[in-house]
Amino acid sequence: MRLLLLTLICSLAGLSLAQFQFFEQMFNQGGQQQQQRQQQQEQNVASDSAWYQKTYEGARCTNYLCPGTLACVHFPHHCPCAFPAVEDKVELGEGSAICVSKGGWKEGEAARKIELARKGML
Template sequence: MQLLTASLLSLLLLLTLPASAQFQFFDQMFNGGQQQQQQQQQAQNAPSDSVWYQQTYEAAHCDKYLCPHTLACVHFPHHCPCAWPAVEDKVEFGEGSMACVSKGGFKAGEAARKIELARKGLL
């Protein structure tokens, strides 16, 4: 009789453990995904606080000119790189300054051409 009871308990355990593991898998799969998504959303929604930038700017070491938008150390302000060169064109002005503007069109240099037209009052 004890052998039969032990066998039945063993069989019952063998049947319930995979079911329990299966529910844990689904629980983690769905609830874990929500937690990960919430963590990603929190990481994307950084507060609009300039303290981090100011601390990073002040901690940067540069004996020449420190570009304010990229924190690159260059010899002259107009040598600063654009932060997003894949989507920005760098336009240098005659007085040693520069600006990064969104690429404007399908041709290379289109943004610079439009700025020059605007400077001449034609745009």
């Protein structure tokens, strides 16, 4: 009887210890993840251009490497806009293009305004 009681107490003690270790590990890991997120948010991008230069120099492109997006295209005026959701690409002729903020609610309004400005009407 004593042996059975002792075995039961040891089993319960081991079970409760395992449960506490599980919760400790679970909450400690959550704390580590939160600390990692906080550290990532606190780190700012460097104020020099070393990262960009290193990435640009390491990019492989046999044609033209767009400086703004690091896209590899056949011609400079084929470069995509960096933020197409809020920018329109407008070709200016002679193989050049620019990206401008989308204007207004109408499709192509930015291009229309640039053309008016080129004609001196805006």
